[in-house]
Amino acid sequence: MPDKLLQYLRCFNDDKSGVTTIAISPDGQTLVSGNWDKTIKIWHLATGQLMRTLEGHKSPLTCVTLSPNGQTLVSSSWDKTVKIWDFHTGEIKHSWKIYESEEYCIVDCSVISPDGKTLYTGTRYGSTYYWDVNSGKELGNLGITSLGSTLLAMSADGRTLAGTYTGTLKVYDLPQNTRRFRVETGHDSPSLAISPDGETIFIGDYDGKIHLWGAHQGQELSTLGGHSGIVAIGVSPDGKMLASGNEQGTIKLWELDSKTEICSLEGHSAEISKLIFSPDNQTLVSSSLDASIKVWGIR
Template structure:
C-alpha cells in the first residue's frame, strides 16, 4: 500500500452571509475573480473572491435555485431550479437571454461541455437533457435512470457525460449515440455527488454508504475511498490539482482526503452562524477555485464559507497517522 502524501489541514478563512435561504450551489468564473451562488431565496448572487463583497444579485427564478455553471468560452452563465426553468444569463448585461424548455419537473443539476456548445441538465423527471446553447433546441433526452438525477459531470473525452441518480446508479453516456454504454450499480444509496479529477482520467462518486473511485472510460471500479463511519449523506465532492479530495455531508462535517490512498487527513465540523439552529449545519455544495487553494462551501445556515490551507502546519505539527491495511481486510460497514 502506498503511503499517503502529506497535505496541510484546511481552516476557515471567511464567512459570507447575504442569502435568505439555504445556499444550494456555487460556481467560479474562468478568470477566478468572482464566484456565483444560488439559494433557496430564488436569487443568484455574484461575490468578489478576494474581498467577499457582494457584486450583484440576480432575480428571475420563482423557486429555489439548485444548480449554476459559468461558461469558460462565452460570457454566459446558466442556472437551473425547482421551477423547471433552465436560464441562460448574459453576464455583460446581467439579463436572462434564453430559456430552455422541456423538463417536466424540478431541475437539480447542470454542467457545460468543455469543448462543445452544449449544456446538460438533470432533474426530478429522471432524465438528462442535452441542449444546444445557441438554438435552445433539445439535442437528446437521455433516459434510463429510475429516479431523480442529482449530479452531472461533463468532459471532452469519453465518457462525455456522467450522471449520478437517487436510484443509486451512475451512468456513463455516449454523447454521439445518445445512450448509456455503462451503468455502475456498486452503490447502495442514492448518488448525490460526483467529482472529476482535474488532471487524471478518473472520477469519484459519493453516496451515504461510501465514496468510490472509478477509471474512465469504461467506469472500472478502482477502490472505496472512505467508509463513512457515521452514515451521513454526502451532498457534494470536489478534487483539486494537489490530489486533495473533499466531501461535504448533511450533518455539517467536511472530510479532506488524499486522493491516491483515501487517507482522511483532516475532518472539519462546520459551525452554524449565530441565530441558526444546530440542525442547520449542513453542506449542500462545495467547489475549489481555479487555483485549488480556496474551497467554497454552501451551507444550510444560509452562509457561504471560504476555506484555505493552514500555512503554519508542517509534517511535524500534523503528522500522518496512517497504518497500512491489506486489501480485502478493511472494515466493512
C-alpha cells in the same frame, strides 16, 4: 498531515437564506450562489463583497453553472425552468420549462461542454436533455432508459459524461452521446464527481463512504471511508484532493494518491450543499443550508 493544511479565510452571509448551490468563474475571481430565496448572487471571491443580485426564478435554485469562457451563466430552479444569462450584464437570453411528469420535471443538475456550445441537464424524472447554449434549442434527449440523472459530472476534456440516478451509474462518450456502460452501484448516490483526467468517478453515499469507480470499464476500484451522511463532494482541478461534506455540516479533505483523510473541518451548522475548489487549487469554497458560504485557504 496537520489540520492547518486548510486555513479558514472568510465567510459570506446570505441574509439568512440557505445557499443551495455555488459555482466559481473560470478566472477564479467571482463566486455565484443560488439561494433558497429564489435569487442568484454574484460575489467577489477574494473579499466577499456582494456585487450583484439576479432575480427571475420563482422558486429556490437547484443549480448554477458557468461556461468555460465565463460569458454565460445557466441556472435551474424548483420552478421547473432553465435560464441562460449573460453573466456580465445579467440579462436573461433564454428561458424554458421542461415538460415531463408534473411532479418530477425539476432540473437538478447541469454541465456545459468545454467549448461552451452544449448544455446537459438532468431532471428529477430521470431524463438527460442536451441543448444549444447560444440558441437555447433542444438538441436531443439521452433518455430515461439511457442516462436518467439527478447528478451529472463531465471530465475536463469534455469526452466523458457521468450520471447517477436511483442507484445506477451511467457513463457516456462525448460528443458522440454514445453510452460507454451502465452499472448498478447499490448506493443512494447523493453526490457525484469525476477526476479532471476523466479516469475515475467518485460517488459519495449516505453510508459514510466515497466509492471510486473506473470510468472506462465500470468497475469499483476502492473506497474512502469514515464520513457519515455524505451529501456533497468535489475534486480539485489537479486531481490530488477530494472534499466531502455531510448532513451535519462537517467537511473532510482527502488525499487521493494515498486515499487518506487530511483533515476535518467544523464551521457550518447545517447540511453542506456544494463544495468547489478554485481553478488554481489554492482555495476550497463550501456552501450550506445554514445560509453561509465559507472560504478555506489550502497550504
